[in-house]
Amino acid sequence: MKKRDSKAPSPTDWARVDAIRDEEIDYSDIPELGDDFFEKATLTPAKQAITIRLDSDVVLWLKEGGKGYQTRANRILRSVMEAQRKRDGMSAPSKKGTGPS
Numbered sequence: 001m002k003k004r005d006s007k008a009p010s011p012t013d014w015a016r017v018d019a020i021r022d023e024e025i026d027y028s029d030i031p032e033l034g035d036d037f038f039e040k041a042t043l044t045p046a047k048q049a050i051t052i053r054l055d056s057d058v059v060l061w062l063k064e065g066g067k068g069y070q071t072r073a074n075r076i077l078r079s080v081m082e083a084q085r086k087r088d089g090m091s092a093p094s095k096k097g098t099g100p101s
Contacts, residue, residue, distance in 0.1 A: 062069040085091070 059069075062073055065072055
């Protein structure tokens, strides 16, 4: 994980935050999540780190959009995958065997 390059120190008193026990945290201002929330909630598939070779102009095009080019590439590939599956009448792939080996 990369360390963030921050010019100004955080104004948060992290030592005080770390010293607070879970039982001392006041959650009263956070609404409970009802059935409506869970009915609409969706799970996002786990990410898997891979190495892929792309044409340099494709990489440049993705990077032109700024930070997040890998996320954009994933969205594009997902869109094509879902369109192809819909066209071919296929369902979503099984999650079995998709984890790291």
